[in-house]
Amino acid sequence: MRLLVTGGAGFIGSHFVKRVLGAADVERVTVLDALTYAGDRTNLGDAFLSPKLEFVLGDVCDRDLVDALVARHTAVVHFAAESHVDRSLSTAGQFVTTNVIGTQTLADAAMRHGIERFVHVSTDEVYGPLVDGAATEDFPLRPTAPYAASKAASDLVALSYWQTYRAPVCVTRSSNNYGPRQHPEKIIPLFVTRLLRGEEVTLHDRGQHVRNWLYVADNCAGIELVLRQGVPGEVYNLGGGTDLTSREPTGELLKICGADWDRVTCIPDRLSNDIRYAMDWSKIATLGYKPARDFHASLEETVAWYMANPDRWTPMSRNPLPAIPSARTASPALEGQHA
Structure with a gap:
């Protein structure tokens, strides 16, 4: 091939x-x-x-x-x-x-x-x-x-x-x-790198958005x-085997990095922040696919990589995101999605 x-x-x-x-x-x-x-x-x-x-x-x-x-x-x-x-x-x-x-x-x-x-x-x-x-x-x-x-x-x-x-x-x-070498604009490396620098992290709304990891x-x-x-x-x-609200991996990262919830601030939700994603991945399971990695163990390994490689992620952190507006008042069709 x-x-x-x-x-x-x-x-x-x-x-x-x-x-x-x-x-x-x-x-x-x-x-x-x-x-x-x-x-x-x-x-x-x-x-x-x-x-x-x-x-x-x-x-x-x-x-x-x-x-x-x-x-x-x-x-x-x-x-x-x-x-x-x-x-x-x-x-x-x-x-x-x-x-x-x-x-x-x-x-x-x-x-x-x-x-x-x-x-x-x-x-x-x-x-x-x-x-x-x-x-x-x-x-x-x-x-x-x-x-x-x-x-x-x-x-x-x-x-x-x-x-x-x-x-x-x-x-x-x-x-x-998630895993080693991910750009620190994404939530897990963003939180890890901020915590390692002694900074605060922010959760949209109250951290209720559900994602599969x-x-x-x-x-x-x-x-x-x-x-x-x-x-x-x-x-x-x-998909993986782990559906979590954004508060849950935040709590795990705080423990691994030796920080507490005083370092977390909740901010207004951003635009179009979907409340929950969920997929059925039984189709590919029939081909023999099965996630092999435990979330908690692999999250610790991921944090360890960022701890050991500040020279890799520090330059990436200097490329800031554009200013992102917060979510507007939900329309009737979206009521409950940003609760």
Whole structure:
């Protein structure tokens, strides 16, 4: 297998690259990454010691570059995306360009060159908030924030290439990932790095938002499983075993970092902060997928990485988020979602 991995210098992509480099049937792994603020060559670390690895600096929207790269490979795993909800509230156009146009550019090249496998990596946020129950893969897409909307659109673009051209596209939708090397704009590394600096952390509303937490290595195992065994045209939800309100991992992080709740401040909710995500991932379980990592143990390991590597995350923390407005008064249709 000759594998092109877009966004392979990012958080999840770099973990995936390191995983597949060890596979005997993988002849080459080419990483295409634009190295925006969230991408970093050092995420790949000792992967560069492998003669199988090639790194290409470039944009998934660059049609000529993408076409040339896809022509040399037999499979594609597409991680490259703008991925932070808060940033999408102020720079939505950038999200649409990278996530939608970038996906279309890649899928078009995959169709023209007869790629054997194409995995498009997405998120549970495309399903929108659920008061109860869990979203299966055929659940309606009801994204709220611009980020989630751009990912939903990119999912549909990718799947359209299966429906129209029979390009062998599969889509994975994962819940919240965490683990070493994650950019400190995301909640777990944001809280860890602030606590390690002796700063306060803030919870939106009263910390009641529910998310499912999936260790990054488990997500990568699921993505590889879909790459190898997924049925073209199908979507696969990838979840973990841990549904928590945002207060719960906050409490765990306070304990691990030796802090208390005096370091936590509750602030007004931000715009479009969905109250609850939940997915049914029984479909991929039939392929043998099962998250292997315990949340509490892997959270301690994650914190230990940030404690040991301040040189890695301190520069990232200097790239502040744009100012994000707080949520407006809920409309009747949203009553109860931000309680």
